[in-house]
Amino acid sequence: MGNLLVNTRDQQFVLFEQLKIEDLFKTERFKDFTKEDLLMILNEAEKMAVEVIAPTLKEGDKQGCRFENGKVYVPDCYHAAYKTYCEAGWIAAAEDPEVGGQGIPASVQFANMELFGAANYAFCMYPGLTHGAAGLIKNYGTEEQKNKYMYKLYSGEWAGTMCLTEPGAGSDVGALKTSAKRLPDGKFLITGTKIFISSGDHNLTPNIIHPVLARIEGDPPGTKGISIFIVPKYRVNDDGSLGEFNDVVTGGIEHKMGIKGSATATLNFGENGNCIGELLGKEREGMRIMFQMMNEARLGTGMQGLDLGSAAFEHAVAYAKERIQGKAIWEMNNPDAKSVAIINHPDIRRKLMWMKCHVEGLRSLCYFTAYCIDRMHVAETPEEKEKWEGFLNLLTPIVKAYTTDKGLLICSTAIDVYGGYGYCQEYPVEQYLRDEKIAQIYEGTNGIQALDLVGRKLAQRKGANVMNMAMLIQQNIARAKGVPELGKYAAILEEAANACFDLTMYFAQVGKSGDFLIPILYACKFLEIFGDVLLGHFLIDGACVANEKLQAIYEEKKAYSIGQKKALEREDKEAAFYSGRIASAKFFANEILTTVKARCDAIKAGEKVPLEITDEAFTY
Ligand SMILES: Cc1cc2nc3c(=O)[nH]c(=O)nc-3n(C[C@H](O)[C@H](O)[C@H](O)COP(=O)(O)OP(=O)(O)OC[C@H]3O[C@@H](n4cnc5c(N)ncnc54)[C@H](O)[C@@H]3O)c2cc1C
Incomplete structure (x- = not known):
């Protein structure tokens, strides 16, 4: 049995056989890596996930976080795990050595994160947000700010957050009221309340560094007037030691459905008029700067869908092989x-099968998105960099929303496979579902992601990003059509992709000249269609690779008849793996891609019932 969290063979397949990340070793940035190095890192990550993080899953959920006498306490078992995780250098693993990292490819770090998140996502939020906050200071901070905060964040000695949301400013961040008043020394006095702040307060680290969005007095309303500030929980003296409390008062923590080990705090900045913040970057550029962290967090949240979906699937398969119940259908009339x-x-x-193909497709989608980051870093021309950056921009809302929507369904299906036991706390799948649900909501709800896709991302670079993606898919279809085992499924993908890209054009037309409410109304449906086409693409691409390998194994082992091939699969794990990857592509094409055109047609029909119905008619 595997680790019951992630199929590490499939991780290696996506990285080395599908994406062929070894090509990165030819570049200056990654020239010192070998495949063996990366396999060793993945192996260490698996050990960390299984031996250190996974044991905190159930206890963290049961004990949860506590708010006592104004202080927040994380589950007891998190302390040792956090220390081990930080000492092993996982927070900065994909960062440059100059900031304490190992410079591993982002695609490999995503694979590591999948293992960690599958072991306990709530735990991973502490180092995850810390990494994001450190990244903001790395890219926008002064040398002094880097020396003061960044290194201690990357090492995990201190922790980080992201502070956007306020009682009246959730999806509409521009409505925020937190204010910043200039002080004579160039610093700012921060006043305001932030709610729902993940890792907002806790006892894992002696200090917490908050990147806070606020408006400098006199600056314009809306997102244009927002600046970003570094606000530590405790001020930091010039020699790096901790100074006085910075008036960041914790109002309380939320009692949530899931991720109970992740503290979600209300923070009152400057309740006593004594909270000092340092400007990060330039004034009124807060939204642009914070978007770096938000985009990273969106991919991280998308991964939550893959992580928990993967763990739920692995558990469901293991359970289905063990649970004895009912007679085989072909023996239904046999009383004995x-x-x-x-x-x-x-x-x-x-x-x-439905769970398997989605988990594998999502893995390819997520790792490909991380691979775009790697390719951006090593691009030799501005055009090449633009191409990969374009993919990353286009895919970010899809990874966030599609992966978490499907992740939730995978967790739910795992409960169905378990039957009644799946609903009970004796088994972990009910927790996976509870921990997964929030991923559709935070980091910008999936509804907001869909609006970002249709309203901004489709039109970026005059549609060049979408065109490049369509070309990539067409190349894959052409290749798969030439493979006898896959031709039929490639044709299904072709029809689905054509329908999806026709709908994209239709959105562009009605957006300009006609009924722009159609793309807005059906944005979520469109995002799902786009995600389905991408998954179909990645699965068929993977099946082409797997088919080549499988045919070679058949040849080598002289398995020619169907019986011989099945017998081989039962004893040869590699043959079984490749055969399973091909099965995923076939199943997904027939089950999901065949419905795409009809769904596109339904959108184009232009029905606007939800807009036409009166508020009063929704319910009696
Ligand atoms: C556990 C947890 C952790 C969180 N962590 C953080 C954190 O670390 N930092 C942080 O800053 N925030 C955090 N949040 C806040 C989170 O990002 C917000 O809850 C989320 O952005 C939605 O805002 P809201 O809750 O105010 O909902 P609302 O904005 O009130 O939205 C309610 C519904 O209306 C929809 N809606 C709103 N506006 C529009 C529109 N214009 N068009 C279409 N639909 C719309 C939304 O999609 C949603 O379905 C966290 C929240 C939770 C629950």
Whole structure:
């Protein structure tokens, strides 16, 4: 049995066989790496996930965070795990050595993060946000700010947050009221309340560094007038030691459905008129700067869907192989037939297949997105950099929303596979579902992500990013059509991709000349269609690679008949793996891609019932 969290064979398949990340070693930035190095890192990450983080999952959920006498306490078991995690250098693993990192490719770090998140996502939020806050200071901070804060964040000695949300400013960040008043020494007096702040207060580290969005007195309303400030919980003396309390008072923590080990705090800045913040970057550029952290966090949140979906799937398969219940369908009339493991029932097999193809497709989608970051870093020309950056921009809202929507369904399907036990705390799948739900909401709800996709991302660079993606998919279709085993499925992908890109054009037209409310109304539906097409693309691309390898194994082992091939799969793990990857592509094409055109047509029909119905008619 594997680690019950992530299929590490599939991780390696995506990284080395599908994305071929070894090509990165030819570049200056990654020239010192070998495949063996990266496999060793992945192996260490698996150990960290299984031995250190996973044991905190259940206890962290049960104990949760506590707010006592104005202080926040994380689950007790988090302390040792956090120390081990930080000492191993995981926070900065993908950063340059100059800031304490190992400079590993982002694609590999995403694979590491998948393992960690599958082990306990709530725990991972502390180092995750810390990494994001450090990155902001790395890119926009002064040398003094870097020396004061950044290194201690990357090492995990101190922790970080991101402070946007306020009671009246959730999705509409521009409505924020937190203010910044100039002080004679160039610093600012910060006053305001931020709510729902993940890792906002806790006892894991002696100091917490808050990047806070606020408006300097006199600056214009809306997002244009927002600046960003570094606000430490404790002020930092010139020699780096901790100074006095900076008047960041914790009002309380939320009692949540899931991620109970992650403290979600209300923070009152300057309740006593004594909270000092330092400007980060330039005045009124707060939104642009914070977007760096938000985009990183959006990908991290998207990964939450993959992480928990993966763990839920691995558990469901293991359970289905063990749970004995009911007779096999072909023995239903035999009174003497023995009961079988539920994996023998067609409906359970279909559910497992649905989960499997989504988990594998999402893994390819997420790692590809990280690979775009790697490619951006090593691009030799501005055009090449633009191309990869364009993919990253286009894919970010899709990774955030599509992966978390599907991740939730995967967790829910895992509960169905378990039956009644799945709903009970004895097994972890109910926690996966509870921990996963929030991923659709924070970091900009999935509804807001869909608006970002149709309202901004499709039109970016005059549509060049979408065109490049369409070209990539077309190349894949052309290749797959030439593979006898996959031609039929490539044709299904072609019809789905054509329908999706026609709909994109239709959105562009009605956006300019006609009914712009159609793209807005159906943005979520469109994002799902785009995600489905991308998953179909990645699965068929993976199946082409897998098919080549599988045919070579058949040839080598002289397996020619269907019987010989099946027998081989039962004893040869590699043959079984590749065969499973091909099965995923076929199933996804038939089950999901065949419905894409009809869904596109339904959108183009222009029905606007939800807009036409009166508020009063929604319910009696
Ligand atoms: C556990 C947890 C952790 C969090 N961590 C952080 C954190 O670390 N830092 C931080 O700053 N925030 C954090 N948040 C806040 C989170 O990002 C917000 O909850 C989220 O952005 C939605 O804002 P809201 O809750 O005010 O909902 P609202 O903005 O009130 O939205 C309610 C609904 O209306 C929809 N909606 C709103 N406006 C529009 C529109 N213009 N068009 C279409 N639909 C719209 C939304 O999609 C949503 O479905 C966290 C929240 C939770 C619950």
